[in-house]
Amino acid sequence: MSLNEPLLELGLDGSAYAAPVDGGPGIGFGEHKLLSPASVMKIQIALTIENLTAQGLLDGAERRFVPSGPRTQGPTGMSLMSDEIAISVRDLVVAMLTISDNVATDELIALAGLDEINRTTRGLGLERTEVTSNLRDMLNDMAVEVGFEDFESFAAHNPDIDGAPSAKKSRRGSRQVRRWIQLEALERLHSKQSRYCRQFGRIEPVIQFLAGRFARPWRDN
Numbered sequence: 001m002s003l004n005e006p007l008l009e010l011g012l013d014g015s016a017y018a019a020p021v022d023g024g025p026g027i028g029f030g031e032h033k034l035l036s037p038a039s040v041m042k043i044q045i046a047l048t049i050e051n052l053t054a055q056g057l058l059d060g061a062e063r064r065f066v067p068s069g070p071r072t073q074g075p076t077g078m079s080l081m082s083d084e085i086a087i088s089v090r091d092l093v094v095a096m097l098t099i100s101d102n103v104a105t106d107e108l109i110a111l112a113g114l115d116e117i118n119r120t121t122r123g124l125g126l127e128r129t130e131v132t133s134n135l136r137d138m139l140n141d142m143a144v145e146v147g148f149e150d151f152e153s154f155a156a157h158n159p160d161i162d163g164a165p166s167a168k169k170s171r172r173g174s175r176q177v178r179r180w181i182q183l184e185a186l187e188r189l190h191s192k193q194s195r196y197c198r199q200f201g202r203i204e205p206v207i208q209f210l211a212g213r214f215a216r217p218w219r220d221n
Contacts, residue, residue, distance in 0.1 A: 003029040034128065039100045041131055046093050048112045048120040053089075060090035064107055072136040073151050074102035106134045 007014050015033050019026025052058040066078060066085040073079055076099045087095070092108055095101040109117065114131055121129050133141070139151035148154040 042096050042100065042105055044121050045105060045108050045112065045117055046097055048117045049089065049093055049108055051120060052112060058089060060088065062089050063087065064089060064092060066103060066107065072102040072106045073139055073155055077101035078103035102135045106136055109134045
């Protein structure tokens with residue numbers, strides 16, 4: 001029986017891959033399919049920042065100032081805060097990896113640059129893995145693609161009250177827009193926290209290791 005046979009029997013498609021952390025051959029199916037990695041891409045951003053810090057090209061203690069104006073949307077962290085924030089580079093990494101903070105992620109992307117992040121990824125042998133924009137631009141592009149002006153207007157949209165957005169600006173067409181809004185309405189019925197916890201559990205060991213490299217060591221007083 002092939003590894004993906006249970007999925008095929010359910011009429012589903014997917015991919016999976018597992019390999020020893022210390023090196024060696026892995027096993028999987030569909031591992032070379034091009035997919036959107038979602039917040040897993042934050043790991044390669046953290047690796048890039050750690051490399052630049054180790055090389056002395058970045059100072060982990062450097063303070064960054066996040067203004068009080070519009071920020072990258074997100075369900076946690078600095079996206080929900082109103083006032084100006086002063087935070088170190090290393091603490092931005094901790095926020096990005098522990099609560100998946102989108103504002104912290106975009107600050108780190110701006111600091112390291114997309115070219116450097118993708119250079120780090122290619123250095124790991126991942127030739128087809130690439131970050132092409134920051135999260136704010138990506139979210140806005142997704143919202144425009146389904147008929148909204150930007151992601152802020154999408155986030156404020158209630159399909160039960162407002163109906164479907166205009167399909168004039170959608171590159172996917174009205175049927176896809178309606179379907180997308182239906183899915184978005186269903187998503188609102190589920191807890192974002194529970195979805196996050198399920199995703200977090202799969203990569204928690206890696207996140208704990210990377211975050212621990214930047215977090216202040218625990219000391220008993």
